Amino acid sequence: MAMIEMKQVVGGYGGAPVLNGVDIAIDNTDIGVIVGPNGAGKSTALKAIFGLVKVASGEVLFEDRPIANSLPDRLVPMGLSFVPQEKNVFTSLTVEENLEMGAFIRRDDIRDTLDSVYEMFPPLKEKRHQVAGELSGGQRQMVAMGRALMSEPKLLMLDEPSAGLSPRYVGEIFDQILKVNAAGVGILMVEQNARRALGFASRGFVLAGGKNLFTGTGKELLADPDVAASFLGGHG
Amino acid sequence: MDEIIFLVNKVVISGAVLGSIYALGAIGVTLIFGILRFAHFAHGDMMTMGAFVAFLLAALVGAMGITAPVPLAFVVLPLAVVITAVLALLIDRGFYAPLRARGAKPVTLLIASIGVTLMIQGLIRLVFGSGTRNMYLDIEDKIIFRMDFGWLGGTRPLVLSQPQILMFFVTLACITGLHFFLTRTRMGKAMRATSDNLDLAQVSGINTQQVVTVTWLIAGSLACLAGTMLALDVNLRPDLAFNIVLPIFAAAIVGGLGNAYGAIAGGLLIGVTEALAVFNWTAVLRPFAPYLPFGMELPANLALVPTEYKLTVAFVILVITLLWRPTGIFRGLST
Ligand SMILES: Nc1ncnc2c1ncn2[C@@H]1O[C@H](COP(=O)(O)OP(=O)(O)OP(=O)(O)O)[C@@H](O)[C@H]1O
Ligand SMILES: [Mg+2]
Numbered sequence: 001m002a003m004i005e006m007k008q009v010v011g012g013y014g015g016a017p018v019l020n021g022v023d024i025a026i027d028n029t030d031i032g033v034i035v036g037p038n039g040a041g042k043s044t045a046l047k048a049i050f051g052l053v054k055v056a057s058g059e060v061l062f063e064d065r066p067i068a069n070s071l072p073d074r075l076v077p078m079g080l081s082f083v084p085q086e087k088n089v090f091t092s093l094t095v096e097e098n099l100e101m102g103a104f105i106r107r108d109d110i111r112d113t114l115d116s117v118y119e120m121f122p123p124l125k126e127k128r129h130q131v132a133g134e135l136s137g138g139q140r141q142m143v144a145m146g147r148a149l150m151s152e153p154k155l156l157m158l159d160e161p162s163a164g165l166s167p168r169y170v171g172e173i174f175d176q177i178l179k180v181n182a183a184g185v186g187i188l189m190v191e192q193n194a195r196r197a198l199g200f201a202s203r204g205f206v207l208a209g210g211k212n213l214f215t216g217t218g219k220e221l222l223a224d225p226d227v228a229a230s231f232l233g234g235h236g
Numbered sequence: 237m238d239e240i241i242f243l244v245n246k247v248v249i250s251g252a253v254l255g256s257i258y259a260l261g262a263i264g265v266t267l268i269f270g271i272l273r274f275a276h277f278a279h280g281d282m283m284t285m286g287a288f289v290a291f292l293l294a295a296l297v298g299a300m301g302i303t304a305p306v307p308l309a310f311v312v313l314p315l316a317v318v319i320t321a322v323l324a325l326l327i328d329r330g331f332y333a334p335l336r337a338r339g340a341k342p343v344t345l346l347i348a349s350i351g352v353t354l355m356i357q358g359l360i361r362l363v364f365g366s367g368t369r370n371m372y373l374d375i376e377d378k379i380i381f382r383m384d385f386g387w388l389g390g391t392r393p394l395v396l397s398q399p400q401i402l403m404f405f406v407t408l409a410c411i412t413g414l415h416f417f418l419t420r421t422r423m424g425k426a427m428r429a430t431s432d433n434l435d436l437a438q439v440s441g442i443n444t445q446q447v448v449t450v451t452w453l454i455a456g457s458l459a460c461l462a463g464t465m466l467a468l469d470v471n472l473r474p475d476l477a478f479n480i481v482l483p484i485f486a487a488a489i490v491g492g493l494g495n496a497y498g499a500i501a502g503g504l505l506i507g508v509t510e511a512l513a514v515f516n517w518t519a520v521l522r523p524f525a526p527y528l529p530f531g532m533e534l535p536a537n538l539a540l541v542p543t544e545y546k547l548t549v550a551f552v553i554l555v556i557t558l559l560w561r562p563t564g565i566f567r568g569l570s571t
Contacts, residue, residue, distance in 0.1 A: 050439065052435075052439070071438070072438050072439050072440075072441055073438070073441055073442075073443055073444075075441075076440070076441030077441065082439050084435070084436065084439060087433055087435070087436060088436060089433075089436070090428075090429045090432045090433050090436060090437075091432060091433070092428065092432045093425065093428060093429055093432060097425050097428075097429070100422070100425060101425065101426065101429045101437070101440050101442060102440055104422065104426060104440055104441055104442045104443075105441040147440065151440075151441060
């Protein structure tokens with residue numbers, strides 16, 4: 001039994017479907033990485049899990065419960081959390097307020113979680129009363145990921161967490177993702193940094209044209225000459 | 237000395253009073269725009285509606301023979317605020333929410349709110365007639381405080397009416413309360429988050445329906461306060477606040493749409509500037525008349541803008557602000 005499962009999902013934004021039968025399955029111990037060319041439907045696949053894109057057919061299961069077309073206000077309390085690709089911080093709120101908003105659904109004491117996020121990302125503690133819009137790209141990405149962790153999710157979905165970051169920050173964000181996963185949180189992420197991400201992925205999915213082109217462990221995909229030829233060429 | 241007192245009476249006090257009313261209205265406009273992304277044209281009429289609710293309650297309480305040291309409209313204000321807030325929410329549920337549910341564009345909602353304007357004004361005229369009414373009951377007098385500045389050589393008093401003083405404190409309390417709500421409470425922060433980035437707010441699990449409800453309750457409450465104050469300061473009419481909806485929108489835009497603090501600043505700025513613009517400077521300049529070059533005389537009215545054109549002041553401020561800072565003084569949302 002997988003923690004999150006998409007079975008032959010078809011869906012899109014109202015016009016012609018963008019997803020034409022996507023299959024994804026990962027466990028809570030897994031790091032799943034979705035790679036593929038621009039416009040392949042990677043972001044759309046994550047959004048389909050999170051109820052932000054209409055699922056026309058196929059199944060989405062979280063811990064064996066069907067969640068297709070459920071809205072985030074139901075999904076977040078179930079243990080799903082999502083960091084969108086763009087506009088993923090509240091720019092006019094302070095760092096701490098951003099984190100508090102991630103914990104909106106919680107009614108218990110959030111201070112321990114807040115401390116653990118600050119421990120993961122020390123720069124955020126320093127800047128906790130600063131408005132998020134004033135932070136650098138790397139620090140914003142930390143805020144975005146921290147916000148998503150504040151609900152204490154079982155599954156963390158990240159859309160290109162390393163996009164636009166300097167190499168130093170890329171390493172730092174990836175390290176933190178590994179740590180979160182080691183603490184028992186399933187990870188499903190989209191990455192442009194395909195070679196590097198597949199290097200630590202336990203599950204890899206190559207999407208193109210809204211369909212799975214290849215599926216396997218990260219290592220299998222890296223070793224596959226077809227995958228290498230078509231998708232790993234340009235990227236480091 | 238008299239000239240200074242006259243200036244304070246006409247500019248500082250009237251400007252601050254008008255500015256507070258604009259500010260309370262503009263906060264509602266700006267919050268609604270921030271959360272629902274449409275210009276709530278009926279906001280002025282929501283203020284008028286609030287004033288009529290207070291008027292009705294005051295008349296009821298007065299009929300029961302109750303008296304108080306402040307105008308009865310003031311005594312019933314808390315209840316009027318609650319009723320108006322609920323009415324505001326019902327208007328949303330009845331007219332705007334169904335449109336939103338169908339994914340209506342902001343301009344559709346704007347037009348719907350013009351419909352709500354006509355409806356509220358029509359209903360008020362139907363029930364209360366179209367004449368002017370006094371917010372004070374027959375037995376009540378507008379209490380006026382006159383501060384004597386004889387010891388400074390003035391012969392005219394500084395005039396403050398009781399509603400002006402009450403209004404000052406109510407506005408202060410509202411702004412403080414709102415600030416506390418927006419920066420310290422979970423729901424207040426969620427409101428700012430939703431206004432900042434609706435999609436991310438939803439993704440975070442924020443109950444945006446609840447945020448919309450709270451927004452209408454706050455906007456309706458402040459509208460009732462502002463409308464009642466305005467009616468106490470001038471008179472109650474079916475088009476009471478419809479006439480000031482334009483400066484209210486200007487205040488919200490000047491301050492930066494979506495930003496409550498901006499709305500307060502914008503409201504006060506426009507209120508005081510309007511008062512300055514229509515102020516008759518002759519009165520202040522009169523002591524200098526003997527020093528004018530031979531043959532020159534002070535005109536009887538030296539106002540920068542004739543009172544009839546007072547509305548243009550808000551527009552001039554609006555245009556200047558938008559040229560200088562397109563998103564408003566406090567960097568609001570761009571549309
Ligand atoms: N909000 C939207 N409305 C309509 N079509 C959309 C929307 N977002 C994306 N699309 C379309 O869906 C397709 C897949 O987009 P998606 O964002 O999922 O690609 P992606 O694989 O994440 O690409 P990238 O690597 O550029 O992030 C594209 O053709 C895009 O034009
Ligand atoms: Mg994408």
